Amino acid sequence: MRRLAKLYFYYASMNAGKSSNLLQAAFNYGERDMRVSLWTAAIDDRPGFGAISSRIGLSSDAHRFDASTDIEGHVLREHGEEPLACVLVDEAQFLTRDQVWQLARLADKGGIPVLCYGLRTDFQGELFPGSAALLGIADSLVELKSVCKCGRKATMNLRVDEAGRAVKAGAQTEIGGNDRYVALCRKHFSEALGG
Numbered sequence: 001m002r003r004l005a006k007l008y009f010y011y012a013s014m015n016a017g018k019s020s021n022l023l024q025a026a027f028n029y030g031e032r033d034m035r036v037s038l039w040t041a042a043i044d045d046r047p048g049f050g051a052i053s054s055r056i057g058l059s060s061d062a063h064r065f066d067a068s069t070d071i072e073g074h075v076l077r078e079h080g081e082e083p084l085a086c087v088l089v090d091e092a093q094f095l096t097r098d099q100v101w102q103l104a105r106l107a108d109k110g111g112i113p114v115l116c117y118g119l120r121t122d123f124q125g126e127l128f129p130g131s132a133a134l135l136g137i138a139d140s141l142v143e144l145k146s147v148c149k150c151g152r153k154a155t156m157n158l159r160v161d162e163a164g165r166a167v168k169a170g171a172q173t174e175i176g177g178n179d180r181y182v183a184l185c186r187k188h189f190s191e192a193l194g195g
């Protein structure tokens with residue numbers, strides 16, 4: 001009988017340690033000689049493109065997904081060669097809705113636990129497509145907390161320009177590195193945007 005496997009969504013604002021958490025989980029599996037499949041978004045143009053790296057210095061190679069990637073097919077092939085203990089997905093906010101359902105099937109039919117890590121909302125406070133789908137159908141939602149300058153929980157991501165000024169308009173995805181975003185509580189996010 002197959003073990004029941006779950007689809008998890010670990011969501012947070014910027015700089016809450018998502019990648020560190022993911023890499024720690026991968027390390028723990030590796031320590032027990034259990035194989036994992038690591039994924040990250042292909043749209044990231046930061047140094048170390050294609051790798052998952054955390055601000056505290058951990059990093060690991062990972063498969064890259066874009067909107068056309070058949071993650072389910074790829075993982076099932078890997079799993080067929082040698083069983084996987086779990087699938088770990090960083091930057092899960094960039095998954096398509098269809099890919100989130102692929103990951104759900106990997107848990108439900110493949111019996112492989114899937115742990116997704118991503119931002120809940122963008123710089124305008126809107127859900128990312130991948131996050132919306134995960135919030136809708138994941139078995140388990142876990143919030144990773146970071147702190148605003150005022151000490152409240154930071155739930156929002158303010159985009160700032162080179163001079164540190166709040167950016168109000170632009171594309172949802174514009175990755176310029178962690179220094180272009182500031183994690184704030186809703187009150188201070190709203191004030192920064194003139195609300």
Ligand SMILES: [Zn+2]
Nearest residue numbers: 148150185188
């Ligand atoms: Zn605050």
